[in-house]
Structures are given as structure tokens and as C-alpha cells.
Amino acid sequence: MQVVKDKQFVPFIDKQTLEERIAEVGRKISEDYRDKTPLFVVVLNGAFLFAAELIKNVPIPCEITFVRVSSYSKTESTGQLKEILGLKESIEGRHVIIVEDIVDTGLTMNKLLFQLSVQKPDSIQVASMLFKPAALKTPLTVKYVGFEIENRFVVGYGLDYDEQGRNLDAIYVLAD
Template sequence: MITIKDKEFQPFINADTIQDRLLKLGTEITRDYLDKTPLLIGILNGSFMFLSDLVKYISCPIEVSFIRVASYHGTTSTGEVQSILGLNTELKGRHVIIVEDIVDTGLSMKKILEELGTMLPESISVVTLLLKPEALKHPIDCKYVGFEIPNKFVVGYGLDYDGLGRNLPEIYQLK
């Protein structure tokens, strides 16, 4: 059990289990993009640990870039998506893989997919560490999913509670 600010969290997914799953995801991505040099676009801030570890398991040539969006305050989604930091890379004709820490309501991902789609990439796929099917308000096709989880708030491994807890090597669930 750990405490972050005013909330208690219990262990949920340990570090070894995360790394085992990333190896499988990296192998799948390598197989699917072997001769395509995809551009992986990490969604900041939450995906930084996931993306950093995931690329270690991808054996084909890749490029990496980042964008930043926000739709959370505390433990709940605000329902508003704000693009904070834009993308400076040409996407036309490229194979793009969006790397997200968690897809829950689908609101942020829907907006990202719409915006990136206007840049005419050859293809867009989504890889997410965590997916909350029960929370989806917009259907999102996540080609690569680390773990499907229940609709409970989680922290650690890049995910935060009011900016804290991102540095934890495992994932904790709100008690």
C-alpha cells in the first residue's frame, strides 16, 4: 500500500509483468512494421516511461516524437481536451503509431486521431499500455493493448495523481 497526497493505492500490476507484456508488444510491432520505419508519437506526460521501455523491444527502424494533451484534473476527466504542445514532424505518407499510457473515455484519443488524420499519414495505429473498456465513451481501435483494466483510477509507471507517482516502476490502483 502507498499513499499519494490524500489517497491510498494498492499494488495492481508489478514491474516484471509490465516488462513481459512490453516484450510481446514490441515483437508484434516489429513484425507488423518490419520494412516501414514507423513514427512513434508519445503522448506526454504519461507515456514517457511506457514509450522509453517499449522502444527497447522494437527491432525495426523507428522514429520517435511527442505531443502533449491534457484532459484530467485530479482523478477525473475534465471532458475537455487541450492540445498543449504540437507536432513538428511531417506525417504525410508515414506510418504513425500513437503511444498512450491509458485509454479510458477515449475523448483524448478521438481528438488526437482526428487531428493527426488531417496530416495524411499512410496509416495510424494506437498502442496503449492500459485500456478501460468500461469507461469508453468513444469507440477507439487500439491495435496494441498492454492490459485491459477495470474502470478504477491507477497511478505509477508514468501515470500520475496530480503530478505525483509517475516515477513508480509498477502500477497501483486506488483503494
């Protein structure tokens, strides 16, 4: 049991399972982009731990940059994209991989994909540590998925509850 603020969470995905699966995703990306130099666009704050572990497992030449967006209020996605810190470098002609901690409704990711696609990258894909297909409110393809999970609220490994719990080294789910 883990308490974050006023809520109780129980273990869901342990650290070793996370790291093993993220390594597999890193190997797949490396195979797919072996003759390219992808630009990883990491969505802060939540994806920082996933991105760090993922990049350690991508031995091909690559670059990394960060954007900061927000669409959550407490435990609910608002679906409203609020870009706080944007991209400084050009992505035109680049192979872009958006690195996200979790895709649930898909609304924020679709808006981010649209904002980036107008800059004319050669390709753009999504890598998400967690994916909740049952929560999708809009069609979305997530090419690189760590884990598909049910539509439950999770914290840890970068994911937060009202800005707390990101530092947990595993993923916990809200207790019933």
C-alpha cells in the same frame, strides 16, 4: 500500500509483469511494421516510461517524437483535449503509432486521432499500456494494448494523481 498525495493505492501490476507484456507488444509492432519505418508519437507526460520500455523492444528502424496533451483534472478525465506542445514534423505519408499510457473514455484519443489524420499519414494506430473498455464513451480501436483493466483509477509507471506518482516502478490502484 502506497500513498500519493492524499490517497492510498495498492499494488495492481508489478514491474516484471509490465516489462514482459510491453516486450510482447514491442515484438508485435516489429512484426507488423517490419518493412516500414514507423513514427512513434508519444503522448506526454504519462506515456514516457511505457514509450521508453516499448522502444527498447522494437528493433526495426523507427522514429520517435512527442506531443503533450492534457485531459485530466485530479482523478477524472475531462474529455477536453488541450494540446500544449504539438508535432513539429510532417506525418504525411508516414506510418504513425500513437503511444499512450491509458485509454479510458476515448474522447481525448479520438480528438488526437482526428487532428493527426488530417495530416494524411499512410496509417495511424494506437498503442496503449492500459485500456479501460468499460469507460469508453466513444467508439475507439486500440490495436496494441498492454493490459485491459477495469474502470478504476491507477497510478505509477508514468501515470499520475495530480502530477504525483509517475515515478513508481509498478502500477497501483486506488484502494477501496
